[in-house]
Amino acid sequence: MRATLIGFTAVLLWALLALFTVGTAPVPPLQLNAICFAIGGAIGVVWVSATGGWRRLAGVSVWVYLFGTAGLFGYHFFYFSALRNAPAAEAGLIAYLWPLLIVLFSGLLPGERLRMGHVLGALVSFAGAALLMVRGELGFSVQYAAGYGFAALCALTWSSYSVLSRRLGAVPTDVVAIYCIATTVLSALAHLAVEETIWPGSPLGWASVIGLGLGPVGLAFYTWDVGVKRGNIQLLGTASYAAPLLSTLVLILAGVARPSSVLILAAMLIAAGAGIAALAGRKADDVG
Template identity: 70%
Template sequence: MTRTRATAIGFLAVLLWALLALFTVGSAPTPPLLLNTICFAIGGTIGLIWTARTGGFARLRRVDWKVYAFGTCGLFGYHALYFSALRLAPAAEAGLIAYLWPLLIVLLSGLLPGERLRRGHLAGALCGFLGAALIIRGGGNGFDTEALPGYLLALACALTWSGYSVGSRRLGAVPTETVAVFCIASALLSGALHLMLEPTVWPAGALGWGSALALGLGPVGLAFYVWDIGVKQGDIQLLGTASYAAPLLSTLVLVGFGVAEPSWMLAAATLLITGGATLAARASMKA
């Protein structure tokens, strides 16, 4: 597989993650750990079916347990934090804070062997960060102190996913089928913690169950597999910066469905985010 194709496959995850906030809101009032359990059970089942069809189970037996522990912590940690953040703070603002992870990926990727940051990457990351910050500060009445715990959890999301994504690059020889094991293990861990820590509140009605099913099939399912291919075999710096499209797309989806209010700030942020992705793409093409 060429680097360009792997990068394009990885970007499919960005499109799917643009729906993450919408479906999370639709799944309310299901608590975060129970929602984790439902979504990862679906995403893991998809992966196991794919692994069975490709004969990948033999490859899974050769994978070190430390890899499974790393992947499970990454997937479980990010989504437990994300779902909690959107239960404690407004969806648009918390989601956008969580989407600071592309900036962190671009910066952290410079520490990887064979990679280095160019001025174009840094300029693109800065533009994208400013665009995301503009949306966050311009939405509604600004930061709500009562929602601060949610915002802090969202920031922890960004740190968790960027660390997981960059760390995955160092595991490039590990087959993508391992993601199925990460999902199943995350579902089991989430289920156990849910029984100890949360009340059981199942998704409400067709909207709730439909949102939970959509999460498991897309943003918390297929997205992991295509992202894994992208960060291991594609241009991780370009993927990281191009991922600034995710907060924009996510916000547009929330506005389109009436979850968030439109603002002139969105237009200015659009220019910064897309401009940042263009700068990073040009820098990568010069590599």
């Protein structure tokens, strides 16, 4: 349970993603990605150096590093590409299939027991997140097919990364530092190829960038690694739908968004889904 709670802190940090991202405008997304992952990588380097982790990292296969980098960079590359080629509501909804896919894919892991309650809970929570994200504005169109495809790849990338990370339970979380550094390099190269460099124009902008790098695009990936490797992955996947809900609440508290009846209903659905998944997990433990 401790590892699951550690993993859930990533969801809490991701709740700050929207607020900080708003404050970083007009920094281009890939440039922002490079800066934030550089900060996240620096966090890891300090931790690895302080704990003597370089010796542990020396024994890790290069394929593990390639896998982790593909997960972190691939997710963000596909996400940004989806938002550039399709409306945000539809692209975001497809991309946010990843918690549901984590729950479903976890059934393929050795030693894991996927129950109908896990699937039902994930579906109920997804309904709540969908209600919150689209707010009745959903309208899929064939002209945005490329964007929808990128969003689907985004969901597949992060869910596959999260579930396969469980197979790497013996690999220390220190490796995330290398994932972040490699993602920084790839993001910087992609930025230079397709974007114009624009730096934050105010202290608030710089504070938002640093906040992103320290939390949602930094520490969160380390705690998520602990959660998916050692925690209850089905419960963690379902509970991830709290991220858009908490993000909306943060925006309301910051005065960027307004409360509504949709928010209340979405909260009830997300909480109900998490409760169903937790109950299913408890029954599975009792049977085991």
